[in-house]
Amino acid sequence: RQAEFAKLRDVPAVTADGARISLLTNAGLAVDLENLDETGAEGIGLFRTEFQFMVSEELPRLNSQTELYKLVLDAAGDRPVTFRTLDIGGDKVLPYMETTEREENPALGRRAIRLGLDRPSLLRLQLRALLAAGAGRELRVMFPMIATVDEFRAARELVDVECDWARRRGRPLPATLRVGAMIECPSLLWHLDALLPLTDFVSVGSNDLFQYMYAADRTNPLVSDRFDPLSPPALRALQSIQKACLETGTPVSVCGELAGRPLEAFALICLGFTRLSAPAGGVGPVKRMILSTDLTAAKRGMNNLLGSSAGSIRSEIESLARKLNV
Ligand code: PEP
Ligand code: MG
Numbered sequence: 001r002q003a004e005f006a007k008l009r010d011v012p013a014v015t016a017d018g019a020r021i022s023l024l025t026n027a028g029l030a031v032d033l034e035n036l037d038e039t040g041a042e043g044i045g046l047f048r049t050e051f052q053f054m055v056s057e058e059l060p061r062l063n064s065q066t067e068l069y070k071l072v073l074d075a076a077g078d079r080p081v082t083f084r085t086l087d088i089g090g091d092k093v094l095p096y097m098e099t100t101e102r103e104e105n106p107a108l109g110r111r112a113i114r115l116g117l118d119r120p121s122l123l124r125l126q127l128r129a130l131l132a133a134g135a136g137r138e139l140r141v142m143f144p145m146i147a148t149v150d151e152f153r154a155a156r157e158l159v160d161v162e163c164d165w166a167r168r169r170g171r172p173l174p175a176t177l178r179v180g181a182m183i184e185c186p187s188l189l190w191h192l193d194a195l196l197p198l199t200d201f202v203s204v205g206s207n208d209l210f211q212y213m214y215a216a217d218r219t220n221p222l223v224s225d226r227f228d229p230l231s232p233p234a235l236r237a238l239q240s241i242q243k244a245c246l247e248t249g250t251p252v253s254v255c256g257e258l259a260g261r262p263l264e265a266f267a268l269i270c271l272g273f274t275r276l277s278a279p280a281g282g283v284g285p286v287k288r289m290i291l292s293t294d295l296t297a298a299k300r301g302m303n304n305l306l307g308s309s310a311g312s313i314r315s316e317i318e319s320l321a322r323k324l325n326v
Contacts (some may be wrong), residue, residue, distance in 0.1 A: 001300070002127070002129045002284075003009050004063060004284075004288075005039075005283075005284025005287075005288070006015040006038075006284075006286060008040070008284055008287050009039065009040035009284075010293070011040075011063055011287070011291065013286075013287050013290045013291070013292065014291070014296040015269070015290055015291070015293045016291065016292060016293055016294045016295075017294050017297075018163075019269075019274070019295045020274065020277070021269060021274050021275070021276065021290050022042050022043075022133065022253075022274060022275040023041060023042055023158060023276055023278065023286060023287055023290070023304070024041050024042050024043045024045030024046075024080075024253070024255075024275070024276065024277040024278070025039055025041035025043075025045065025070070025277060025278060025279070025280050026044070026045060026046040026047075026048070026106055026255060026260075026277050026278065026279050026280075027044050027046070027047050027048070027176070027280075028047065028048035028049075028050075028051035028052075029051050029052070029055070030068065030071055030072075032280065033071070033072065033075040033076075034046060034175075035280035035283075036075060036076060036079065036312040038280070039280050039283035039284065040283070040287075041172060041278075041280075041283050042079055042080075043074060043076060043079035043080040043081060043082075043242070044072070044080070044082060044107075044205065044277070045077070045082055045253050045255050045275070045276070045277020046078075046082060046084055046203065046277050047072060047081055047082060047088075048084055048087065048088045049065075049069075049082060049083055049085060049086055049126065050086050050088045050092060052065070052068055052248060053086065053088060053314050054088070054092065054094065056205055057095075057096065058096050059094075059096060059097065059271050060123055062076055062128060062129055062132075062162060062244060063320055064131035065125070065126060065157055065178075066129040066132045066133050067128075067133075069083065069087040069129055069130055069132075069133030069134070069186065070133040072133075073134065073137060073267070075135055077241055078253065080138065080140060080245075081140060081141065082140040082141075082180070082201075082203065082253075082277075083139075083141050083142070084142050084143075084144055084145075084182065085113070085116060085126055085127070085130075085142070085143055086112070086113070086115070086116055086122070086126060086255075086282060087111065087112045087144040087145065087157075088111065088115060089106075089109065089110050089111035089112060089114065089115035090106035090107055090109045090110070090111030091106040091111075091219065092111070094138060100240065105218055107211065107218075108217075111144070111145060111148055111154075112143075112144040112145030113143045113144055113145050113155055114145065115150055116155065117151060117155065119170075120158060120253045121278060122160055123155070123158055123176075124161065124162055127141070127159055127162040128156060128162050128165070128166070129313050131163065131171075131173060131174060131177075131228060132165070132166070132171065133163055133269065134174035134177070135171065135172040135173060135174060136172055136175055137175055138175060138176045138177075138178070138197075139174035139176070139177050139178070139201075140178045140179075140180065140201070141177075141178070141179055141180070142179070142180035142181060142201070142202075142203055143155045143180075143181055143182065144175075144182045144184065144186065144205065145182065145184050145208065146181045146183075146184070146188065147181060147185040147187050147188070147196075148187065148188075148191075149191055149194045149195050149198065152169045152181050152198055154197065155200065156179050156198065158259065158285065159177070159179055163177070164230060178200035178201055179199065179200050180199050180200055180201040180202055180203060181195060181198075181199050181202050181203075182202070182204070182208075182255075183202050183203070183204045183205065183209060183241055184204075184205035184207075184208035184209050184212070185208070185209070185212055185213065186209065186212050186213050186237070189237060189240060189241065192240075192244040192245075193244070193317055194239065195244065196248040196250045196295060197248065199250060201249075201251040201252065201276070202240055202241075202250060202251075202253075203251060203252070203253045203254070203255045204238065204239065204254045204255065204256065205236075205255060205256050206229065206252070206254060206255075206256030206257070206259075207256040207257055207258075208239070208256075209236055209237070210227070210229055210256075210275075211224075213233065213234065214226070218251055226230045228311070228312035228314055229258055229264060230264065230267055230312060230313055230314040230317055231307055231310075231311055231312050231313060232306055232307070232309075232310070232313060235267060235271060235306055235313075236272075236306060238254070238268070238271055239271045239306065240270070242271050242272045242273055243272070246272065251275065251277065252271070252273065252275070253275035253276060253277055254268055254273050254275070254276055255277040257279065258283025259276040259277055259286070260278030260279045260281065260283070260285075260286060261284070261285075261286075262282075262285045262286055262288070262289040263289075263318060263321060264291060265278070265282075265291055266298070266317065266321055266326060267287045267288075267302065267317055269293065269295060269298070270295070270299050270301070270302035271296045271302065272299075289326055292325065292326050293300060293321075293324065294324055297324055298320065298324055298326070299323075301320040301323075301324070302317070302320065305317060305320065
């Protein structure tokens with residue numbers, strides 16, 4: 001199996017009927033960077049910056065943040081990297097950070113961008129490091145757990161503040177800067193018309209999006225498997241995001257675990273997604289699926305299934321894939 005995937009490394013991810021799919025990988029630490037060359041991923045669709053904070057004994061200083069981000073950009077070369085700003089708080093508590101009150105429902109608590117906006121010095125320091133590392137090249141930054149357009153506006157404003165700060169000091173800025181939002185909170189699904197014009201791109205964090213849609217804690221094994229992402233509500237939600245992005249010309253990717261599982265990724269490309277970021281182990285298997293898929297026929301089949309009244313359409317999607325020799 002591994003040898004088979006290694007052979008696919010340099011083969012472009014194009015469906016049997018010629019549709020190009022961008023297949024990227026997720027990363028979080030310097031050691032993950034070797035996966036880029038090993039898997040042949042086209043870039044890093046999600047770099048989880050909180051990992052550096054979680055393995056560190058103290059708050060990483062500006063320099064060590066900058067160094068890591070430079071290392072990542074150097075390793076990626078011409079391949080794009082999307083840095084996701086700190087996703088801590090909630091259950092990801094950092095031992096060295098003074099804690100405030102204990103939260104009853106950490107997943108619904110002050111995590112990710114909420115913490116960043118409440119402690120702007122933390123987020124600004126990280127943005128400063130990202131801007132410095134990205135000087136003279138392309139920098140892509142996205143914010144996690146955005147629940148309202150105002151949060152995105154406020155976060156984006158901090159980017160502007162940091163750009164001004166660097167400019168005043170004569171520091172070089174990124175050649176291009178793209179700022180995006182993660183779609184992880186269901187609230188945004190009904191405000192994409194307001195959000196998308198504010199963003200340069202979006203990425204669907206399906207792990208969190210479905211956790212909140214189904215009210216099922218993703219870390220609690222008693223409930224995390226009670227719903228199937230291959231279900232009409234989950235897939236229709238994804239479809240509405242894809243359609244809204246197509247209409248506004250907003251680049252969109254899916255970076256949750258879903259994108260790294262062949263059958264789920266099959267469903268995603270049938271919905272029209274053309275950019276997937278998978279965990280390293282998923283890149284080969286997903287590419288193999290892409291190469292064998294007649295996307296035009298698959299899309300037609302999937303469209304019929306979305307109207308189903310079943311709670312899960314996994315077996316129907318499996319049959320569709322089998323019928324098409326995927
Ligand atoms: C997600 O929620 O789908 C996601 C990609 O972010 P994380 O898994 O880091 O929460
Ligand atoms: Mg998430």
